Structure formats: structure tokens, C-alpha cells
Amino acid sequence: MDWGTILSNLVHDTIVFSTALIFAALGGMYSERSGVVNIALEGMMIIGAFTGAVVTFFAQDAFGSGAPWVGFAAAIVAGAIFALPHAVASITFKADQVVSGVALNFLAAGLSVYLTKIIFHGAGQTTTLSHVFGKWHIPLLADIPYVGHALFEGYPTSFIAFALVALSWYVLFKTPFGLRLRAVGEHPRAADTVGINVKRMRYTAVMISGALAAMGGATIALTTTSNFSHNTVSGQGFIALAALIFGKWHPAGAMGAALFFGVAQAIKSLVQIFGLTQYVPTGFIYMLPYILTILVLAGVVGRSSAPAALGKPYETGSR
Amino acid sequence: MRGITKRFPGIVANDNINLVVKKGEIHALLGENGAGKSTLMNILFGLYQPDEGEILINGKPVHITSPNVANELGIGMVHQHFMLVETFTVTENIVLGNEPKNGLQIDIRRAVKEVEELSRKYGLKVDPTAKIADISVGMQQRVEILKTLYRGADILIFDEPTAVLTPQEIQELIEIMHNLVKEGKTIILITHKLKEIMAVCDAVTIIRRGKVIDSVAVKDTNPDELAAKMVGREVTFKVDKKPPQPKEVILSVENVTAMGNRGVNALNGISFEVRAGEILGIAGVDGNGQSELIEVLTGLRKASGGRILLKGQDITNRLPREISEAGLSHIPEDRHKRGLVLDFTMSENMVLETYFHPRFNKNGFLDYAAIDKHASRLIEEFDVRTPSIHTKARALSGGNQQKAIIAREVDKDPDLLIAAQPTRGLDVGAIEFIHKRLVEQRDKGKAVLLISLELDEVINVSDRIAVIYEGQIVGIVDAKSTTEQELGLMMSGGKRMQGGGSDE
Amino acid sequence: MNRVIAVFTKESFLVPAAAIILGLLTGAVAMLAGGFNPIKAYASLVEKVFGSSYNFGETIRQITPLIFTGLSVAFAFRTGLFNIGAEGQFIMGMIASTAVGISLDLPAYIHAPLAVLAGALAGGLWGAIAGYLKAARGVNEVITTIMLNWIALYFANYILNAFFVPVGQQRSEMIKDSASITIGWLSQMFDSARLHWGTLLAVLAAVFFYVVLWKTKTGFELRAVGLNPHASEYAGMNVNRNVVNAMFVGGMFAGIGGACEILGVFHYQAVMAGMPGYGFDGIAVALIGGNNPLGVVLAAILFGMLTFGAAGMKFGAGVPVELIRVVIASVIFFVAAHGIVKVFLKPILKKKEGGN
Amino acid sequence: GGKTEGQQGAANQGEGQAAAPNARIGMVTDVGGVNDNSFNQSAWEGLQKLQKDLNLPQENVNYLQSTSDADYIPNLTQFVKDKWDLTWGIGFLMGDHVKKVASENPDAKLAIIDAEVDAPNVESVLFKEHEGSFLVGVVAAKMSKTKKVGFVGGMEIPVIKRFEAGFEAGVKAVDPSVQVVKVYTAAFDKPDQGKSTASQMYDQGVDIIFHASGATGDGVFNEAKARKAKGQQVWVIGVDKDQSLTFGDDITLTSMVKRVDEAVYRVSKDVIDGKFKGGIVWLGLKENGVGLADTSNKNVPADVLKLVDEYKQKIVNGEIKVPETPQQ
């Protein structure tokens, strides 16, 4: 195989692996930009994956190959609803946002498998789906040598994810909603004094966050695993959180960081296929992305500045 | 406002307060720390809800349930602590919440134009595209004022607007206020500075412990009367002190340079000396290197050149702990950020710099009995009002927090005491107390370095005054013979002097 | 006596207690929804934990690592750091003690303590890396600890495969008997449940946590730095060194936890397909325990009993073991949102006030 | 001491004669759980069949799922202490634990799949996966159009190595020029890894993949299905059970079936019949413990199946000795 093909495959796989991370990191961005820490991305992804898989499973008969879309839509709704307790606890009841997030992670992990076992007669995972997202082949563009396979042949969710990156950038930096969202995360009292409803903004942001993270989870279930089990998400929510911080709470930055983690995953199996493991132990290849992340953070990126009011509950009339 | 009462747990912040403000006037609210001024204004602005009482605007009763409602009623407020988003531009801050739109997105060009127009109309100079973090405090305040004007406010509330400004900026602000009144606005001004009230206000209402004491026209009163009403007793404004008896040099700063936060030199070869038995005041406009100077002296920032000697010993770039142990104490300018661990008890805060001394610590274990005893003594001696030494520092009022810091620092019996903005935001009673303590230190034969943005304070308390401008001392004058005008000129870089003599 | 009553009616006790009850109720609702009998299920849970000396001993075994990782997370928390990395530190403790346990040949009174110490050091250093990066380079410890977890996982697997795993096996050789910290007689007493000295170490660690943080000058610094780094710097404390120290001590707790699992429970280390999870559970334990040592021990006991007893629920009432995670999640949630709990508690607290 | 004696006595009485008609058989799964589409499930199906065949009360067969390594011993002990007649440990990873529990409870009976436990009260059942894999290797070599076939393994443990060794030997026996691409995903439960690995293999020109990776292999099937839908001709060879029943005939070429259910059924019945022996049992082609799925004729042409049968005979009568570890 020539280098062009290898590279083309690498880019292609990178996008596959990054998609879920992009969704979730974007989700985290909305919440954290509004000042609410979201360590619950993992749990929100789990709920997304679970809902996506289960709804798709039951929609298969009625909708056929349209079923994954139904499942995906259901996951979005489920994610937004699932985020609600986090919002209630951390916004209305001023709970510690980290604690509330951890609670949600536990809840998602337990509830999803518990329900799976009830729905699927004791099985720890959903039945394998017969209809999942197929790869799209963008006409003409996908036929360009190398580049076509790399960029224009992929799951619909990948295209949605990249579109959402652009959309989020626009929303955040060009619209009144975005300006207000950022104001609420930086200086909620200032926002309050100009008549912005801080709590409502934060509720909205946290629910958007849940919806997006759930899209990430559903993406895994409906593209790569074709089912849901306890380890469908397995830590990717935390990686997404890292990507968000790595990307400095910026949509493009988060996307870049997500792609970086994706590339590392893709390299893992490529290296084995090309038999490079005889030169480098697999263990080291597995470690590489994480080591690189730390090195990059320590060397280049340095101190990243979180939204100023991140993690601080806002009380009207407090100082 | 009629019969306004507001209770907080354990305190009645506003007790049946009546306040009448006439259209087109500048009305001052005067009162000690914690008298309830901010609370009253926060009620008027809809941030708090009163427990009792009603508010009438133009004779009509209104319910101000949120700042939104206040905005609609034409009430705007410039808060004691600015309500600006540091990472946003001036324009973004001004239009926030009322953004001009172009389709779905903010029409930022139109917003900038509107800000420019407003700024021209009221003579409030701002740079619409600058980030808040990059502009001076004075300009930030103008942004705050523009924010209220942009929302069409007719009644403007200023909560301690001059506390953070330089004399020049205060002058500008007074002019702005006059302009605003001319445009038909009504202003409520909260301040501790009697001089300002006398200079700009038409009427003044005095509040003490949540109750209105009196409401008078400014032309019928004088500063002494106001002060007496405010604290309930006679107050002296002049710090009375004996002539200084300077002895040997304690601190000598030689040609020190240091980098500021923005990556350019904040100190440009600064040199001066402080002697035992004198108070050297450092006057200057905010941002001319005062903060950096303090940080370099106390070891919190690295000097890139020059030398600092404390009692002849070189302390340049030594660790804060070494410098502190060498005999330097420091009352920090930001008491919440540097001065206290707010979630520590008062007792723990009193040994923040000395917990490792053998008298508080044996083999690495803290001797809490000794620490508590120490704290009790300090709190008693310095009259810090706290329910208990085990109360968290957070629960104390600003004035008492400051007293506690001063107790801690003075008790270290330092050869040099650096006092940075020691009375910022405090009422006259507290100010008097603190000034006395500084002079007492001097009279004990210690050196005191006072760094303050308040010219009054510098002139009253210091023996000699060094003026800092762009990271250099541009002149040193005798406190008794100088005038505010002379200092003001030097502070703006207008006149360079050496050792009191002119070199023009 | 009155003081005892005072403790039990204090809010700091009532809120977690109410949170636990609400959590169990939430679990019961979930069971009813799933068609199970919650009373039977909880009865089997209790039966599983307390029904036999063997299972009771095994419950203690389950609780022990949770105390360690809980303390690890809590200690860092106290100094203002969020240690998601107890997981990785735990793994490093495992691999270091495995290495020492297998490679050295020493008398038991040296070998076992040395192996534990190796685990402590490895965990501590692993934590200190994150601390150093935070202090020297300002890198957010949340990311570094997440990354270090994965690195620890793969690194430990690599070391195992390269040096300690016999051909055709998926686990290391057995550690030498001299490195074992199993307590034979106690184990016998509990019907050969895997009891070991680690439990005692865990309790000692909690005491150590308390003494260091609240009784020593080091603790004074650590807490000050955690609450206000600017004031600490002003007061002459070395903020960076304290950050590194805090992460080192936190990592040490987790590392000892890992070491004890190897030396006391397994006596070998298996190649891991995924994270063992004790570190993540430690976050929950620390949070339920309010980040104080006694709270952590109590929370670990609760957590350990619930997770171990879950198998009993499955056995006795057919309830999937995952349900217990729902219960734990609810407890954490109610502890976090104590405002909600107070709504439920209002009648009780009211009565108390009336009584006074 | 008296207590132990009493127990011993009771056990001795039970030995050698048929267990009571309502014998109880339990099994402990590994972290995969009882519905893993793989050997845990297969084992459980064996027990359920037994329960039906012998008309045992439903609660007399039960399983406990392990959520981590630390659970194996308490779970095994749960059955043992409760005096169940036989306790199964399912999977190679439980070897040490079964051994420990067995030695601590010499009067209990245990059995294990896939691992060798040398104890008198344990029956270890192992399969000659290499023999079965050799046969699917033959199929793969015959049917590959690209002369490139793939192997996806879970963890690198002896069981899986036997799959790899046998498969490669079978391929090379037919056509030494056929290339075998091998990847270990280091996990039995990562369909996403399986999918991306398969994707890369197919991209590289592999047209038949044999997987021995539990649920990770689901990903291999999913990738094949997606390619098939686009018209690319690719195949997967399933493992453990007849996976064409789950994933369909259009992509499942055949499966290397491992009769865990049969083994579990047989050994459990032995216990009930009082014929439990302990020791190590290897089940290979000869014993019908491994082999091609019955549905293989749907996709594999008769001539290939004939060739497979020829090789099978040679292995059974010892003419061919299939290696257990991969040649390097």
C-alpha cells in the first residue's frame, strides 16, 4: 500500500473516532461557557448511546434503514432531559457542580445497564442492531483520489458534527444568545444587572450540553458498535472533557483536540496492521496520545483560562 | 422610597428608610461601612426585594422586581464593584442584553457607532473596541456610566464611584456628573468623601445603622457636621502627629527595574530610601508601578535589575518568607486576595505568616492553644469586632478584616511596614484608627512606607512624599509644604523634581 | 450523652443520613418499575453482607481500597485540586508492589513493608507528576490526571507483559510469600475471606490524613494553599511545592491502596483490559464523605457494603447488580444538592427548633 | 475441628452415588456476562437445557456475574459455601480463582472451561481450538479471492493463540502464498475496535476475516455488513457459536464452533449421575468439541467442504498435528 492510501485511511479513521468526542466536547463547551462545570459528559454520552441503541432497535421494524435517525433524535431528547437533574442541583439548589456531575455519571452507568437488562431479558447489552448509519458517499467529491476517501466518505454523524462546530462558533461569537451565554459564565452578576436571566441561560446551556453529549454517545452506538453495553462509552466522556479544556473552551479548539485524540486511536490499529509492533511495543503506542497531550499542554498551550465564573453557583442578590 | 425595611439574617440593613430625591438633583447618601447604603440602592435597582415599604417614581408606586424592571423605569446603577465582563470589549459590555441585531446576529458595527455617539454626547471618552481587561479603571467607570445611558436611564445611582479613581479622574467624573444633570438626569451618589459631597451635591441623606439620621441641603451644612452625624460623634480629619525624627536608613531601593504583567517594564530604575522614624508616602496615578513596586519589595515579583537593601542587608529577589523574617511587614492592597484566607478562622489568619515559629509549632505540630491565645490578644488590642476567634474571616466586615490584618502585621514588630491602600473603602471611623496605628509605628522608631491612591491620605499621614510616574520616582517633596496641585502635576508627569528641588 | 445526641441531630449528620435513605428509596422505586421486590432485594443485600462471616470479611476487603482512593481524592480536594487520577495512582501502586513482591527475596518483615512502600512511592510520584505540571506549567490537573490514568494502565500492562507474565499467561507470577500482607489467622476466623493488613493501614491513613491536615504546620500550609493560593504566597508559603506535595500525598494513599490489593488480595497482578475503577469510585466516596477523613471511611463502608451486597440482590431477588449504582448515584446527588434534602428534612429540623 | 469433620463426613457420604434429584448447579461468568453472545452464553444455555431435560426446579441452576476480577472468588464461594453440587467457572481468566476456592473447599466440586486447574475436585474442560481453526483456515484459503485473509484476536492469551496458530496452519496447508494479517485488539468487549480493525483490513485487500475476540468481533461483522451493503464481497468467519444465526448468511462464511454448552451439559450431568471424575479433559475434533457450524454448506461449496472433511480425518487419525502456538 502506498503512503497516500495509508494517509487517506488514517484521516478517514481519525474522523470516525473523533466524531463522538467532537459532539461531547461541544456539549461541554455550552455548559462550561455558561459557568456550569460538566464532568457528567461521560454519563450524558452513556445515556445517548443507550437511548440511541434501544430506540433504534425498536424502530427497526417500522422505519427500516431510517431507524438510526429515529434513535439519534431520541438520544438528543433523552440527553437534554437527563441533563436536567444536573441543572436543578447545580443551578437551583447551588450544589457543588462537580459532585452533581459525578452523581450523574454513576446514575447513567447504573441506570442504562439496569434498563438494558430489564428490556433485553437479562442481557448486559442490547441485541446487535440490524440497521445502523451507513457511510455517506458525497457525490463527485468522494471520488477524488485519496482526499475523497479521507474527507468525503463518512458517517452522516461526522458531517453533522463538523457542521455543529461551525454553527457553535457562529452562535457563541456572533449572536446575542452567545454573548449572553458567555457573559453569564464570566460575570453572572453583570449579566443579571442588564436584565439577563442567569438561571434560564444556564438551564438552557446545560440542556444543550446534554443533548450534544448524547449525540456523541449515540454516534458510537449507531456507527461503530452497533449495540449498547456497559463499555460502549468507556471513558470517552472524560477524554471529551480533556479535549474541551485542551481546546480552551473554543469550538474550533475543542474540535482540534478531539481530532488529536482520534488520530491517536486510529494509529493504534494501523500500526498493528502494518506490523510495526515488532519495532515499538504496543503498550507504548497505546500510551502515546496521552503522553503527547501532556507534553503539548505543558510545552505549548500552557495555562488555559476557564470562564471566570466556572463552577460558582449564582445567587441573585449575593455578592 | 417610603418606609423601606430590609432584614438580613441577624441584622436589619435598612430600617424604615424614607428617601426623597428630586428630579435633576445630585443627591448624596452618606454613612459608615455597613450602614445600609448599598442595600438601599440594590433595592431601588431591583437586585434585592424590600421586606417592607414602597417605591414611587414620579409619584407612581412601582414594583421593581428585577434589574430589568429598573432599567425599564429608567433607573441605572454604577456598582461599587464594576459589573463588567473582563474578556469582552467596551461595546460588547455596553450593548449586552440589548444588542442591536442584523438578522440573527449582533450588528456589531451599529453597536460601535451607537457607543461612539453616546460617548460624544456626554463627553465620556472610551475606546469602543478595547477589551475591558486592557483599559484603565477610570475608563471602566465611564463604560459603566455609558451602560446605563445606553439603556436610557434618567436616574443614575453611583455607588462609591470615586474610591478607585485618581484625583484627575475624580475631577473628570465630577464634570461628567454636572453634564448629566444638565441633560436632565437625576443622580444618587454614595460616597464616604465629604469633600466630594460638598463639591457636587445638592442634597445629602445620612444613614446610620440602617436608619435615616437626617436629610439636608448641602448648602446648609458643613463637613464637620456631616461627619458627626454619620458616626455619631466628633471626628478629626487631620491626623495629629508630632514632627518626625528620622534616623538611619531602613529601606534603600537602588535603580530597581521589573517587568509588569503586560510584558513591559513596570519599574524603570526606581530609587528611594525610607528611614527609621518616618512615614514615606508614595503618591501616583494608579498603574504607574505601585503594585509592582510592592510586589518586588515583598518578594512576590522578580526584579530584573537594581538592588533592595533592608537594614543594609540585600533582599533583592529573596523569597517572601525570608524578607518577612528579615523584618518587613506588609498590609496588602487587596485584603481578600492576599491578606486573608477567608475560609480560615480568625485565629488561623492571625498566624498566617508566623505559624512556623517555635512558639506556635513544635516538631511540625501546631500548638493551637498558643495560637488561640495570640489571636485573642491581638483581637482585643486592635478592637477587631468578631463573634469569636474561631469565626471564619469571611464573616467579618471589611473594616474589621482590615483591622485584623493590621493587627497581625504590626504585631510582627517589623522594622519596615508597607501599607498599601490601607483604608480603601473604609469609613472615617476605621480610617482614623488605622492612621493612628501607622503614626504610632513611626513614633516607635520604625519605618513606614505608605502607598495610596488617595492624595488626602498621603498628604495627611506621610512625612515625605515620593511621586511615582511610569515606574520611576519623579520627585520627593515634604508633606507639610506641598499642595495637592503640585502633587497632581507631578503625578501626571508634568513636572520633574529631584529631592524637592526643581530642575526646570 | 447529650453531646452524642447533638452529633446525631446535627445537620452535617442528618443530611447524609437523609440522602442515604432517599437514595435507597430511589433504588426501591427503580426496582418496582423493573418488576422486582425491593424489600426482598434489600433484605438479600443485608443478608449477603452480614449473613456469613466469610461474606462479612469479603465486604471489609471490598471497603479497604475505597478508603484509600477516597482519601486520595479528598486530600487533593482539601488543597484545592481535583484528583481524577486516583485510578492511575492506584495502578502504579499495584505494579510497583508487584515488581517488588516478585523480584526481591527478603525476610517477610522487610519484604512486605518494602512492597507497600514501593506502591506508596509509585502512586505518590504518579500524583506528583500532575502536581508538578500544575505548579510549574499551569496545566489543568483534571486533564493531566485523566491522561495519566490511561498512561498508567498501558504502562503497567507493558511492564507486566515484558517482565512478569509467564508465557501463555494473562497475569504475573505469584508474589513471594514474604511480601504477602494477608492476615492468616484473621482470614481463618472469617472463613478464609481475604483479609489483610491493608485495612488497618487504611484506617491509619485516615488518621494520618486528619493529623497532617489539621494538626501540623504542613497541613496548615496545604489548607491555606487550597483555600487561597494568593494569600498563601503572600504569607511566604511555597505554593508550587505545596501543590506537588498535596498531589504526592494523595497519590500515595491511592498507591498504597493498589499495593494492598496485590499484596493482600490477589498476590499476583493480571493484565488489565480496562481500569479497575477504584479511583473513580474514590471520587464518589470522597464526595459522599464530605472530603474529611472520618466521612471518607464511613462513605467507603457504605459504598463497599452496597457494591458487595449487590451480588446478594441478584442472587436473592434477581435484581441486576447495576441497580446499586443507581442507589449510589442518588446518594451522591442528594448529598450534593442538600437543598433538596433540606426540603424533605424541614419537618424534622422544625421540630428540633421548636423543642429547643 | 469437630465441625470440619462433620462436613467431611457428609461429603464422603455423597461421593460415589447419584446426587439428589434436585441437584443444584451454579456458574460464575466473567465480566462479559451471561448474554455475551459467546462462551458465557453458551455455557448458560447448556445449564438451562440440563434443567429442562432433567426437570429440575428453575432456581436450581443459577449464575452470578462478575463485575471485576475481585468478584470471582466471592462469587465462586457463594455457590460453594451454599453447598451447590457443582460450581462452574467460565473462562481462562478464572483459573487461579477456581484453584484457590477448590483447595480451600476440598469437599466441593468445581469445573472450569478453557483453563487447566490441577486439583482432584476440579474438572477442567479445554478445547483443541487449533484443530477447529485449522479447518476454517482451510476454508479461508480456498475461498479468498485476494489471497489475503485476516485474523482478529481479543487478548493474547493461550486460548486465542491456539485459534491463531490453527488458523494460520490451515491456511498455509492449502496455499502457502496466502497472506495472513493478524491483529490483537487487547479486548474482548470493544466492538468499535473490531470494526475499525476490520475496516482497515478490508481496505488493505483482505476479503475474509476470522475473529476470536468475543464481542469485539461484533464490530468485524458490522463492518462486513456495511461493506456488503455497498456491494463489496467480504466475509467473516465466526467463532464459538454459529454466528450466522446472529449476523446472517450473507456475510458469515462459516463459524468455528466450540461446544461449551455440550461440555457444560455433560460434566454437570456426570455430577448428577455421580460420575464426576475431576481432572483435565481436552475436547477436539475427535470428541466433536470443536468443528464447523452445521450451516456451513450455505456459503461454502461442497468441494471445499469435502477438502475440509479430508483434513479433519487426517487430524483425527493423527496424520496432521496442528500446532498450538503460532509459528514465528
Ligand SMILES: Nc1ncnc2c1ncn2[C@@H]1O[C@H](COP(=O)(O)OP(=O)(O)OP(=O)(O)O)[C@@H](O)[C@H]1O
Ligand atoms: N447579602 C447579604 N446578606 C447578609 N447581610 C448582608 C448582605 N448584604 C449586606 N448585608 C448586611 O447589611 C448591612 C448593610 O450593608 P451595605 O452593603 O448596605 O452597607 P453599605 O452602607 O453599603 O456599606 P459600605 O460603605 O461598606 O459599602 C451590613 O451590615 C451587611 O453586613
Ligand SMILES: Nc1ncnc2c1ncn2[C@@H]1O[C@H](COP(=O)(O)OP(=O)(O)OP(=O)(O)O)[C@@H](O)[C@H]1O
Ligand atoms: N454575604 C454577606 N453576608 C454578610 N455580610 C456581608 C455579606 N457580603 C458583604 N457583607 C458585609 O457587608 C458590608 C459591606 O460590604 P461591601 O461589599 O460594601 O464591602 P466593604 O466592607 O465595603 O469592602 P470593599 O468595598 O472594600 O470590598 C461589609 O460589612 C461586609 O462584610
Ligand SMILES: [Mg+2]
Ligand atoms: Mg456599599
Ligand SMILES: [Mg+2]
Ligand atoms: Mg464598601
